[in-house]
Amino acid sequence: xxxxxxxxxxxxxxxxxxxxxxxxxxxxxxxxxxxxxxxxxxxxxxxxxxxxxxxxxxxxxxxxxxxxxxxxxxxxxxxxxxxxxxxxxxxxxxxxxxxxxxxxxxxxxxxxxxxxxxxxxxxxxxxxxxxxxxxxxxxxxxxxxxxxxxxxxxxxxxxxxxxxxxxxxxxxxxxxxxxxxxxxxxxxxxxxxxxxxxxxxxxxxxxxxxxxxxxxxxxxxxxxxxxxxxxxxxxxxxxxxxxxxxxxxxxxxxxxxxxx
Amino acid sequence: xxxxxxxxxxxxxxxxxxxxxxxxxxxxxxxxxxxxxxxxxxxxxxxxxxxxxxxxxxxxxxxxxxxxxxxxxxxxxxxxxxxxxxxxxxxxxxxxxxxxxxxxxxxxxxxxxxxxxxxxxxxxxxxxxxxxxxxxxxxxxxxxxxxxxxxx
Numbered sequence: 001x002x003x004x005x006x007x008x009x010x011x012x013x014x015x016x017x018x019x020x021x022x023x024x025x026x027x028x029x030x031x032x033x034x035x036x037x038x039x040x041x042x043x044x045x046x047x048x049x050x051x052x053x054x055x056x057x058x059x060x061x062x063x064x065x066x067x068x069x070x071x072x073x074x075x076x077x078x079x080x081x082x083x084x085x086x087x088x089x090x091x092x093x094x095x096x097x098x099x100x101x102x103x104x105x106x107x108x109x110x111x112x113x114x115x116x117x118x119x120x121x122x123x124x125x126x127x128x129x130x131x132x133x134x135x136x137x138x139x140x141x142x143x144x145x146x147x148x149x150x151x152x153x154x155x156x157x158x159x160x161x162x163x164x165x166x167x168x169x170x171x172x173x174x175x176x177x178x179x180x181x182x183x184x185x186x187x188x189x190x191x192x193x194x195x196x197x198x199x200x201x202x203x204x205x206x207x208x209x210x211x212x213x214x215x216x217x218x219x220x221x222x223x224x225x226x227x228x229x230x231x232x233x234x235x236x237x238x239x240x241x242x243x244x245x246x247x248x249x250x251x252x253x254x255x256x257x258x259x260x
Numbered sequence: 261x262x263x264x265x266x267x268x269x270x271x272x273x274x275x276x277x278x279x280x281x282x283x284x285x286x287x288x289x290x291x292x293x294x295x296x297x298x299x300x301x302x303x304x305x306x307x308x309x310x311x312x313x314x315x316x317x318x319x320x321x322x323x324x325x326x327x328x329x330x331x332x333x334x335x336x337x338x339x340x341x342x343x344x345x346x347x348x349x350x351x352x353x354x355x356x357x358x359x360x361x362x363x364x365x366x367x368x369x370x371x372x373x374x375x376x377x378x379x380x381x382x383x384x385x386x387x388x389x390x391x392x393x394x395x396x397x398x399x400x401x402x403x404x405x406x407x408x409x410x411x412x
Binding site: 004029031033045049093097174175 | 261277278279281299300301304307310313314315316318319320321323324326367370371385386387388389390
């Protein structure tokens with residue numbers, strides 16, 4: 001059961017942050033999606049829908065997405081539709097259902113660093129920075145390793161570059177969480193980015209493989225290196241061994257697609 | 261706390277608890293077409309339109325719906341598109357127990373407004389969050405394809 005004592009709609013991110021820091025048991029509410037699955041007590045639920053964090057825009061060759069923008073609004077945005085060969089939209093549309101994407105926000109998806117997140121894997125495979133109200137701008141991969149618990153995602157910034165993207169996943173059915181996911185991208189300078197997630201831990205970059213592929217053309221070997229530098233675990237969705245077996249296959253398929 | 265909702269074009273002030281979800285508030289207000297199924301954001305039977313967009317009312321905190329417009333199928337009863345969708349479902353025998361019909365109809369209604377000339381694959385992806393335990397989806401797909409081909 002979820003128990004909320006008080007609900008507050010902040011008019012700005014400054015105001016939301018002030019409440020977050022000064023009220024004990026205050027939490028930012030991404031949207032409420034999946035919240036009823038958890039059991040916790042929240043003294044003050046802070047809603048960001050009127051805090052001005054709802055936008056997708058381009059500035060200085062960067063795509064800026066406000067933290068309170070819903071996944072549904074992002075996938076329908078023209079800037080997103082034409083970016084990365086339309087692959088970013090395809091990846092977004094593979095997330096759960098239309099009805100859920102109309103509720104879930106990008107900040108609410110990224111901030112909890114959920115292991116099953118497909119979106120984090122995809123964002124990691126692009127050059128994505130995250131802007132936090134207090135901790136400032138940092139690469140997404142740094143944020144995923146930091147233990148920041150009390151802050152607000154103001155926006156996500158994706159570098160708009162000529163980068164080919166491919167998102168791969170293994171699921172029992174299309175409408176399910178991924179047992180394993182992988183996203184691969186490459187630009188014209190052979191700068192590869194490879195992320196593997198749902199292992200079941202949160203996605204991370206396969207840096208060794210990214211370095212290897214910069215100098216070598218053997219994608220079979222690159223995929224193997226990427227898969228081997230990750231750690232895997234077992235959960236209700238699949239075993240560690242199963243994930244180890246399918247990881248190089250998903251990465252290879254991703255590489256083949258971006259190099260086509 | 262008090263929230264203001266416009267439900268099916270009628271403005272209402274509703275007293276809610278901050279922990280309540282929209283689904284439970286709507287059913288408390290007697291909008292019984294909004295069904296409670298899985299209650300975990302999966303089955304789609306609790307679908308309503310919020311500002312015209314389909315959402316899962318089981319996953320929207322009632323407090324966050326404050327100030328928004330909610331549409332349930334009670335609000336569409338005179339809408340020609342609603343009649344065309346429900347007739348198509350009836351004609352194809354896609355209404356076995358009827359439990360999933362309100363959510364499905366609302367999502368088809370939203371899909372028609374959003375997608376231009378969708379393929380069968382596009383339709384399936386749009387409707388992936390509407391589960392049906394009776395039929396196997398074959399009559400529904402037949403009905404929805406038919407509905408998209410004829411003008412309401």
